[in-house]
Amino acid sequence: MSPLKAFLPLTLLAIPIQSQNQPISINVSANVPQEASWPVNHNFPSLAWEKSSFAQYSGNSTHPNLFSSSLVSILQRKVGTSLTIRIGGTSADQDHYNESQTVPVVKPNPPTPDKGLWNYSIGPSYFPSLSNFNTSKFIWMLPMAHARGLHMSEDALTQTKLALTNIGDKLEMLELGNEPNLYHDQGMRGNNYGVGDYVKEALKHEEDVELKANSSLPTNVKYQALAYDSAVNHHEWNTSAAFQDGINKNGKIEAVSWHYYQSIASRGVTLRNTLMNHTATTSKLSRFIPEIKWLNDRNDKIDFVLGEVGSVIAPELADVVQGVFGAALWTVDAMLYSMSINVTRMHMQSGSGFGYAPWNRTDVRPPFYAIAMVADFIGNDTSAGSAFRIKHLGLNDETLAAYAGYEGDSLERVAVLNMEVWNSTMSGERPVKRFGISVPKSVEKVEVKRLMGPGASSSGDVSWDGVKWVYGKEGAVEQKVHNSSEIVDAKAGRVNVGIPDTEGVLIQMLR
Ligand SMILES: *[C@@H]1O[C@H](CO)[C@@H](O)[C@H](O)[C@H]1NC(C)=O
Ligand SMILES: *[C@@H]1O[C@H](CO)[C@@H](O)[C@H](O)[C@H]1NC(C)=O
Ligand SMILES: *[C@@H]1O[C@H](CO)[C@@H](O)[C@H](O)[C@H]1NC(C)=O
Ligand SMILES: *[C@@H]1O[C@H](CO)[C@@H](O)[C@H](O)[C@H]1NC(C)=O
Ligand SMILES: *[C@@H]1O[C@H](CO)[C@@H](O)[C@H](O)[C@H]1NC(C)=O
Ligand SMILES: *[C@@H]1O[C@H](CO)[C@@H](O)[C@H](O)[C@H]1NC(C)=O
Ligand SMILES: *[C@@H]1O[C@H](CO)[C@@H](O)[C@H](O)[C@H]1NC(C)=O
Ligand SMILES: *[C@@H]1O[C@H](CO)[C@@H](O)[C@H](O)[C@H]1NC(C)=O
Ligand SMILES: *[C@@H]1O[C@H](CO)[C@@H](O)[C@H](O)[C@H]1NC(C)=O
Ligand SMILES: *[C@@H]1O[C@H](CO)[C@@H](O)[C@H](O)[C@H]1NC(C)=O
Ligand SMILES: *[C@@H]1O[C@H](CO)[C@@H](O)[C@H](O)[C@H]1NC(C)=O
Ligand SMILES: *[C@@H]1O[C@H](CO)[C@@H](O)[C@H](O)[C@H]1NC(C)=O
Secondary structure (H helix, E strand, O other), rough: OOOOOHHHHHHHHOOOOOOOOHHHHHHOOOEEOOOOEEEOOOOOOOEEEHHHHHHHEHHHOOOEEEHHHHHHHHHHHHHHHOEEEEOOOOHHOEEEEOOOOOOOOOOOOOOOOOOOOOOOOEOOOHHHHHHOOOEEEEEEEOOOOOOOOOOOHHHHHHHHHHHHHHHHHHEEEEEOOOHHHHOEEEEEEEOOHHHHHHHHHHHHHHHHHHHOOOHHHHOOOOEEEEEEOOOOOOOOOHHHHHHHHHOOOOOOOOEEEEEEEOOOOOOOOHHHHHHHHHHHHHHHHHHHHHHHHHHHHHOOEEEEEEEEEEEEHHHHHHHHHHHHHHHHHHHHHHHHHHHOOOOOOEEEEOOOOOOOEOOOOEEEOOOHHHHHHHHHHOOOOOOOOOOEEEEEEEEOOOOEEEEEEEEEOOOEEEEEEEEEOOOOOOOOOOOOOEEEEEEOOOOOOOEEEEEEEEOOOOOOOOOOOOOEEEEOOOOOOEEEEOOEEEEEEOOOOEEEEEEOOOEEEEEEEEE
């Protein structure tokens, strides 16, 4: 650990100046309220990789990518459990296997620009990469786009067998296809392809894998189904239709997955309008509430998962919207709001060159700091008596978001985001909003931890709880960039906390 002296002046400059305005009051129930979420699974902040990029991120059995594995470990330590890694995506549905290829992955040449993730070629040396991340769990996607009739293709079977051998007992579930509602548009199926057709194919795929790839399958294999794309029409493709058509006929569905991007195109997208906008985030995510309630009412404990999540699909916005600090604030907001409406797990998507990727080959990117904050919000206490529940606190302002976190019956943490735009290019002093937050009677002090960055459009110098992480061949290197310990005394049952524009805080009750 060697503090980077060069960064110190920058972060010191960001120390808040107090504004004179009345504090914004946030009243938080000391005990868990009725409308809080159900107990949060500690693996909520999980990960996902586009199949074509995974080997690069993972390394293989003899040359593991220690940078990646250390970042996964950092998050796992924070939540006190294993995270689940989903490997899939369009590249997994559209690739093919070449037995005589020596390298793990070959990009299509020439590339087809409108089909960026299509037609990658996978060789046998891809699969040892799956032996890594040996403290995590895996979801392996069964491709369905090129099904043979209703059945798994030979290519899919071959790859699945190799994958299962290497994943071994880390397998949590198999996933049935990817974004099947797009198969027709992708030219893979007929005009009338619908939920019923997908369900028939998915059930045949369950049967095929259990008969033909069963040497490394656990006896009680479970599946994640649906994997609808982010722009799916809920009136045509939804959870109830799939269950009515028999998706859980064999009783082996453990989770349904929907994909989520705040926007799937760049038109009209800006940081402020699209991501640093609590109203936009909560209103779009709220569309899942009926789906979740429907599953919940069935009482058979099937999880609702967001299985592939990113801010905006728009490579041209990588440095402007996706990979900057403002998008990190969105990431926290979207994750905490999802948790509050009973989403069970969120798989934050990664891939080579993806702007919203939490890290790449050489850098820890702003979204990682957001996931780290969410992980600390959940905490590492996995004991039954400390079941973690979250409640969204409506503040009626597009740029403000707040959440309360309970362990057992008592308020432990509050997260507040100030998404008013501050840009490092602006002149003058960075405005600070003051908040008066009620705390339980037993709390005399709180600790304030900050998600900080120079401005909404900055990609560098982001820190969480006083720390930034940089690349190291033997694993990410933690650097302390400012004092993380900020203790605030409660006065008359409230704590006063200043949050500069474009910053987030986690307030930990101290007892
Ligand atoms: C919060 O509580 C304080 C003190 O009880 C009260 O004055 C204030 O109106 C409340 N604010 C809101 C937004 O409910
Ligand atoms: C792992 O990758 C390294 C470097 O790319 C390569 O030399 C080695 O043969 C690979 N090992 C396996 C088991 O594939
Ligand atoms: C498979 O890989 C080998 C070795 O790289 C290559 O010569 C061959 O053309 C590939 N086959 C196809 C169908 O791409
Ligand atoms: C995919 O690549 C293979 C060679 O590797 C080629 O034969 C095939 O035509 C390509 N398919 C598409 C849809 O581009
Ligand atoms: C897990 O992977 C790490 C490298 O990432 C390796 O050092 C360790 O030996 C592995 N443990 C097991 C049980 O395979
Ligand atoms: C495994 O597959 C073989 C056929 O390849 C089949 O005979 C056997 O019953 C299967 N075992 C299980 C446990 O499903
Ligand atoms: C779910 O989808 C089916 C068609 O697959 C449709 O008939 C039904 O109305 C949809 N349900 C809702 C709530 O939109
Ligand atoms: C924030 O999102 C809401 C809901 O989508 C939208 O009505 C509003 O115009 C957005 N705000 C800005 C500044 O674009
Ligand atoms: C989440 O689950 C809890 C506990 O079952 C329930 O009280 C609450 O209404 C649910 N929230 C939503 C948005 O469905
Ligand atoms: C990785 O991300 C950093 C910024 O977060 C960027 O500067 C760099 O170009 C990226 N590298 C690659 C290979 O995409
Ligand atoms: C759990 O988190 C707390 C608070 O951050 C920390 O003090 C403690 O050391 C952690 N425990 C473990 C086992 O990591
Ligand atoms: C920050 O400033 C840059 C340069 O002037 C500008 O391109 C960018 O849009 C600004 N960001 C926001 C969120 O307003």
